[in-house]
Amino acid sequence: MVGFATDVGLVRDRNEDAYFAASGCYAVADGMGGHKAGEVASEIAIEVVALEYGERGLVDFDIASCIDKANRRVIQASRNLDELEGMGTTLTVVTLCNGVLRVGHVGDSRAYLLRADSFVQLTDDHSVVGELLRSGLLSPEEAECHPQRHAITRALGFSENLDIDTGEHQLMPGDAVLLCTDGLHDTVADDEIAQMVSMSNDPGEACTELVRLARARGGHDNITVVLVRTEESDIPSSSLSASEAIEGSQASDSGGPRP
DSSP: OEEEEEEOTTTOSSOOEEEEEETTEEEEEEEESSTTHHHHHHHHHHHHHHHHHHHHTTTTOOHHHHHHHHHHHHHHHHHHOGGGTTOEEOEEEEEEETTEEEEEEESSOEEEEEETTEEEEOSOOOBHHHHHHHTTSSOHHHHHTOTTTTOBSOOBTSOSSOOOEEEEEEOOTTOEEEEEOHHHHTTSOHHHHHHHHHHOSOHHHHHHHHHHHHHHTTOOSOEEEEEEEOOGGGSOHHHHHHHHHHHHHHHHHHSSOOO
């Protein structure tokens, strides 16, 4: 089951977020730049995801290659029109295939995995604050009010030699995968996001409520959420057995399951 919602928020003039949701392939992008340039950048990135998915299908979909192509398309477009110069976009892409979640990511949009009582951020924020947090030079409390908390260190459109983060995770029935732009995670805490996702069996309803909550907190940015819930039919029996064995081992080692 999948749900999605996007909203301009209460401050911005237009929505520079974009998203893609097809069977087993999902993405969010948050554009940045001058007049309408951010909107163009995010649309280009999502168009490339849609084209790659349409041409290759889910099994042969290469996330890193797709993000690299999207980056080159954004750079090419910015060079062709002066009003698009300097535009960029985040891009977070996931695929769910044969019980495996694959993640590709650039920027400060996020992917999360909710499993039982565990809510894990699967992506690193490529931002000034994200780097400072990971290095231990900044506390979470200091990050909330840091003057450069919106400064991106890595995005599509900045360099042809793009460093793309990728990862792979085994899925379990009942897992929920959530993608969002910073319009959500900047205003709604992770535990609040997890609680709202857990409380609703309807992904579309959960996404709508998360957007509503972000707007209630000020809606200072565009807000986009994509939520996917896995079911037993999504997980091959062989993958399920392997996952159960891994989970059992982790539970005996740490006292509880982890994604």
